[in-house]
Amino acid sequence: xxxxxxAGTVVGQPSTRGVGxxxxxxxxxxxxxxVAALVDAVATGGExxxxxxxxxxxxxGVVIDRARLEPEHDLVWTWCGAQDLRRAGVALDEIQGFxxxxxxxxxxxxxxxxxxxxxxxxxxxxxxGGIDVGALCTEVGGGGHRLAAGFASTAELGAVMDxxxxxxxxxxxxxxxxxxxxxxxxxxxxxxxGRTPTVGRLLGVR
Numbered sequence: 665x666x667x668x669x670x671a672g673t674v675v676g677q678p679s680t681r682g683v684g685x686x687x688x689x690x691x692x693x694x695x696x697x698x699v700a701a702l703v704d705a706v707a708t709g710g711e712x713x714x715x716x717x718x719x720x721x722x723x724x725g726v727v728i729d730r731a732r733l734e735p736e737h738d739l740v741w742t743w744c745g746a747q748d749l750r751r752a753g754v755a756l757d758e759i760q761g762f763x764x765x766x767x768x769x770x771x772x773x774x775x776x777x778x779x780x781x782x783x784x785x786x787x788x789x790x791x792x793g794g795i796d797v798g799a800l801c802t803e804v805g806g807g808g809h810r811l812a813a814g815f816a817s818t819a820e821l822g823a824v825m826d827x828x829x830x831x832x833x834x835x836x837x838x839x840x841x842x843x844x845x846x847x848x849x850x851x852x853x854x855x856x857x858g859r860t861p862t863v864g865r866l867l868g869v870r
C-alpha cells in the first residue's frame with residue numbers, strides 16, 4: 665500500500681499533491697515582497713487573519729497543554745487521539761497546522777505531533793534547521809525533506825516514541841546556521857527589537 669508522508673511525498677511514487685512551484689523555485693524577489701507585505705500590514709495596524717472554528721482552537725489548547733519537552737533528545741512532542749477529535753468535532757485534516765505552533769518552541773531542534781486515525785498514528789515532524797528530519801522519517805518508513813517530514817505507524821504510542829528517540833539519536837545534523845525564521849522579520853524591517861510590532865514579535869518568536 666502506498667504511504668503518504670506528512671510533507672506531501674508519496675513514498676515510492678512521484679509526489680502529486682503540490683500544485684505550485686517548489687520553495688527553491690520561487691523567485692527571491694517574490695519572497696521578499698511577501699515578507700515586506702506582512703511586516704507592513706502588521707506595522708500599520710492591519711491584520712493577518714487565520715481562521716478556525718472554536719472546537720479546533722479548544723483542541724489546540726488541549727494538545728499544546730500536554731506537550732512534553734525532552735531537551736536530552738532535542739525534542740518537543742505531543743499527541744492528539746481519535747477520541748480528542750471526536751469530542752471536539754474536528755476532522756484530522758483540520759489539525760495539520762498544530763505542528764507549526766509546537767515548533768515555535770526555541771529550546772530544541774525538533775517538534776513532533778502524533779495524530780491518531782483508526783488504528784494508526786500519523787506522525788508529523790519539523791526541524792528548526794539543525795537536524796535532518798527527512799532522513800529520520802525515512803529510517804522508520806516515512807518520508808519528506810530535511811525540515812518537514814512524517815511517517816505512520818500502527819504501534820502503540822509509547823513504542824512509536826521509543827523508535828523516534830532512537831532514530832533521533834542517529835539523525836544527521838545539518839551544517840551551517842539554521843534557516844531564518846520569523847524572528848528575522850524584525851531585522852528585515854529595520855526595526856529595533858522590542859519597539860515595532862512586527863510579525864515575528866506578535867507571534868512570540870524570539
